[in-house]
Each structure stands twice: as structure tokens, then as C-alpha cells.
Amino acid sequence: MDAVHYIKKGFDNKVVRKLKDMSSFFSDQKAVQKLLKENPLMYVVYEKIEGNVSYSFTVMEPGKVGEEFYMTKGHCHEVPSPELIHIVDGEGVLVLQNEKGETKKIKLEKGIIYVIPTDYAHRVVNVGKKKLSFVCVYQTKAGHDYSIVEKEGFKIIVK
Ligand code: PAN
Numbered sequence: 001m002d003a004v005h006y007i008k009k010g011f012d013n014k015v016v017r018k019l020k021d022m023s024s025f026f027s028d029q030k031a032v033q034k035l036l037k038e039n040p041l042m043y044v045v046y047e048k049i050e051g052n053v054s055y056s057f058t059v060m061e062p063g064k065v066g067e068e069f070y071m072t073k074g075h076c077h078e079v080p081s082p083e084l085i086h087i088v089d090g091e092g093v094l095v096l097q098n099e100k101g102e103t104k105k106i107k108l109e110k111g112i113i114y115v116i117p118t119d120y121a122h123r124v125v126n127v128g129k130k131k132l133s134f135v136c137v138y139q140t141k142a143g144h145d146y147s148i149v150e151k152e153g154f155k156i157i158v159k
């Protein structure tokens with residue numbers, strides 16, 4: 001069974017994020033205000049916990065807020081730990097930023113497994129015209145810390 005079917009067969013957590021859940025993350029606040037009337041779906045995350053290892057399957061909608069592509073909120077791990085990411089379908093860009101403010105922008109090729117290094121805040125952007133779906137693998141204890149992104153944001157804006 002491939003990872004997607006494995007996760008979708010029995011996930012433990014499901015997170016639905018709409019624009020309202022992340023409205024302050026986008027740079028064009030006028031565009032945000034206009035779109036908030038319909039509050040579009042941004043993405044859904046299905047998570048499966050298997051002891052020390054957790055897996056997630058994220059399905060992102062295509063679209064833009066102003067000029068900026070739909071993206072995930074982005075986070076650091078509470079317990080520093082790396083993560084694997086694998087694109088299942090669609091066109092994605094991975095944005096990384098560490099505490100020193102060093103950034104990386106990586107185009108995610110379908111069929112390749114990428115490692116998100118320890119200590120990097122990470123965000124995925126759907127730069128395509130259709131849904132973007134990807135699988136992540138990480139330590140269950142990694143946790144999600146959104147506070148750094150909420151406070152400082154990412155320097156790289158993907159348009
Ligand atoms: C992923 C992300 C998922 C959604 O499972 O949590 O793609 O992104 P946000 O959590 O930033 O909203 C992951 O990176 N887990 O560690």
C-alpha cells in the first residue's frame with residue numbers, strides 16, 4: 001500500500017485551514033479582506049501517528065491572495081528534528097528559514113524525497129494551477145511551533 005492510501009485509510013488527526021485561519025500571513029491585506037467574504041479553503045492535513053513516527057498527507061487548493069500563491073502557515077518543530085517531504089501531485093515550492101534569518105527556496109520535483117533540515121521553519125507553496133498534495137514524515141515528538149512565523153513571518157514571498 002502506498003503512503004497516501006496508508007494514511008487515508010485511517011488518520012488520527014484532520015486539520016482544515018481556511019483563509020480566516022491564516023489571514024495575517026499574507027502580504028496583501030486588501031486582497032485578504034476581499035476574499036474573507038467567501039473564506040476559501042486553503043488546505044487539509046491528514047495525520048497518522050505510528051509510535052515515534054508520524055506521517056501526514058496535505059492537500060492544498062490552487063489559488064492566490066492578491067499576487068501571492070496559496071501556502072501553508074509554516075512552522076518550526078518544537079523539538080528540533082528533520083522531516084521528509086515527498087510530492088504526490090502538483091507543483092510545489094518549499095520555503096525554509098532558520099533563526100539566523102537564512103533562507104532557501106526549493107522547487108519540489110515530483111518523485112523526489114527532500115529532507116527539511118533540523119532547525120528550519122518550513123512552508124509549502126502551491127505554485128500550480130491544480131491541487132498540490134504531499135506526504136511528510138517526522139518524529140511524533142517534533143510538534144508544531146507557529147509562534148516564530150506568526151511573529152516574524154517568512155522573508156520569501158512566493159508570487
Ligand atoms: C506538515 C505540515 C502540513 C501543514 O505535516 O504540518 O503540511 O502545514 P502547517 O502545519 O504549517 O499548517 C509538517 O510539516 N509537519 O511537521
Ligand code: ZN
Pocket residue numbers: 075076077083122138
Ligand atoms: Zn514540519
